[in-house]
Amino acid sequence: WYMRGFGNEFSSEDPRCPGSLPEGQNSPQVCPYGLYAEQLSGSAFTCPRPANKRSWLYRILPSVKHKPFTLVPCGDLTENWDEVEPDPNQMRWLPFTVPKSTDKKVDFVAGLHTICGAGNSKSRNGIAVHMYTCNTSMADRSKCPNTYKHFIYLAVSGSSFCLQGMRFSVDVFGETRGYILEVYGAHFELPDLGPIGANGLANPRDFLYPVAWYEDRKVPTGYTVINKYQGKLFACQQDFSPFNVVAWHGNYAPYKYNLKNFMVINCVAFDHADPSIFTVLTAKSTKPGVAVADFVIFPPRWGVADHTFRPPYYHRNCMSEFMGLIEGHYEAKEEGFLPGGASLHSIMTPHGPDADCFEKNCTAELQPERVAEETMAFMFESSFSMAVTKWGLQTCQKLDKTYHQCWEPLRSHFNPNWKPSKK
Numbered sequence: 001w002y003m004r005g006f007g008n009e010f011s012s013e014d015p016r017c018p019g020s021l022p023e024g025q026n027s028p029q030v031c032p033y034g035l036y037a038e039q040l041s042g043s044a045f046t047c048p049r050p051a052n053k054r055s056w057l058y059r060i061l062p063s064v065k066h067k068p069f070t071l072v073p074c075g076d077l078t079e080n081w082d083e084v085e086p087d088p089n090q091m092r093w094l095p096f097t098v099p100k101s102t103d104k105k106v107d108f109v110a111g112l113h114t115i116c117g118a119g120n121s122k123s124r125n126g127i128a129v130h131m132y133t134c135n136t137s138m139a140d141r142s143k144c145p146n147t148y149k150h151f152i153y154l155a156v157s158g159s160s161f162c163l164q165g166m167r168f169s170v171d172v173f174g175e176t177r178g179y180i181l182e183v184y185g186a187h188f189e190l191p192d193l194g195p196i197g198a199n200g201l202a203n204p205r206d207f208l209y210p211v212a213w214y215e216d217r218k219v220p221t222g223y224t225v226i227n228k229y230q231g232k233l234f235a236c237q238q239d240f241s242p243f244n245v246v247a248w249h250g251n252y253a254p255y256k257y258n259l260k261n262f263m264v265i266n267c268v269a270f271d272h273a274d275p276s277i278f279t280v281l282t283a284k285s286t287k288p289g290v291a292v293a294d295f296v297i298f299p300p301r302w303g304v305a306d307h308t309f310r311p312p313y314y315h316r317n318c319m320s321e322f323m324g325l326i327e328g329h330y331e332a333k334e335e336g337f338l339p340g341g342a343s344l345h346s347i348m349t350p351h352g353p354d355a356d357c358f359e360k361n362c363t364a365e366l367q368p369e370r371v372a373e374e375t376m377a378f379m380f381e382s383s384f385s386m387a388v389t390k391w392g393l394q395t396c397q398k399l400d401k402t403y404h405q406c407w408e409p410l411r412s413h414f415n416p417n418w419k420p421s422k423k
């Protein structure tokens with residue numbers, strides 16, 4: 001089970017070891033059950049209290065006990081944003097190919113592919129967007145994102161957030177695909193609600209945190225810990241499972257959030273509200289109001305706006321918009337933008353509803369209607385100008401070269417003799 005509440009201070013003991021959390025202090029001379037105390041810091045020691053993040057883990061063996069790390073192949077994972085020439089075009093990808101279960105086994109790490117990104121993990125400012133496509137569990141391999149703060153992977157409308165330095169292992173039931181946003185140097189926060197009030201959007205209690213659980217498992221053949229460090233992957237061996245936390249307390253822990261719990265707020269009178277009303281979490285930059293990345297979703301909802309063109313407006317944005325579709329259809333593009341695919345509209349690159357969507361929605365009778373059932377599109381909106389990787393442009397072979405054609409049928413409706421209709 002889980003503990004609830006975004007950013008709470010939690011305390012948890014594996015029920016097999018009652019009293020394993022030291023009482024009244026973090027570093028007793030000897031810890032209960034002979035455990036090792038290990039602090040995991042997610043913020044500088046000196047960060048102001050609201051931004052301060054750390055947890056105390058009580059482990060069977062400390063993380064430091066491992067053989068040296070050595071560089072391992074990164075596959076299609078990269079932090080090189082100069083592989084290909086910049087390209088300001090609208091981009092859309094057909095669903096990325098998932099390796100078949102009957103083919104070669106590919107686990108989460110081997111199945112990581114970087115699509116686009118910007119910035120640098122050394123300066124700890126920037127983001128990367130990756131796809132993962134795999135068909136087998138990691139089995140005695142655990143990954144540790146060392147250079148970045150947050151790691152999201154989305155699976156069937158769920159979202160999981162892993163934090164810098166946290167080891168995790170991904171088990172899958174079969175052919176699996178998901179999206180990842182990597183943020184190099186900022187933590188996600190719940191957005192302020194302003195006049196919305198004290199409740200709404202993603203509610204804090206719907207964020208779930210793991211309780212302590214350990215396995216005291218020796219792995220003489222070697223347990224591999226993979227460390228993503230300065231944009232590269234490193235592996236080391238140790239002879240025990242790293243999932244050995246018997247008790248922990250603190251406010252720095254991985255969490256998950258079911259996107260279906262999002263309390264959608266939207267227009268109930270007229271006009272199309274900006275998509276920031278759908279922000280689940282935001283990773284702030286140092287400029288007030290400007291995000292390194294916002295995680296925004298487009299859940300099923302009612303469309304009720306009167307005398308309004310209801311789908312997204314045509315626009316050019318000073319932010320980059322990377323979008324994906326988890327299931328269903330997206331209102332601005334019924335065709336072509338498919339689950340497991342993606343789109344990128346870079347800074348100031350014009351985009352908006354395809355011609356079909358425009359024609360339908362300027363003549364539609366405006367009844368209250370559901371904006372798509374069983375749908376979940378999302379956007380990573382970033383102030384960074386992202387470069388696309390060679391994998392994204394070429395190797396994946398999913399770039400839809402015909403994307404621009406969805407706007408080609410747009411025709412001029414301009415009538416210089418137009419008169420306002422008499423009310």
Ligand SMILES: O=C(O)Cc1cc(O)ccc1O
Pocket residue numbers: 273274275311312313315321332345351352379
């Ligand atoms: O481009 C998109 O589809 C995302 C988006 C949706 C919306 O409702 C308003 C602006 C916007 O960028």
Ligand SMILES: [Fe+2]
Pocket residue numbers: 315317321345351
């Ligand atoms: Fe947009």
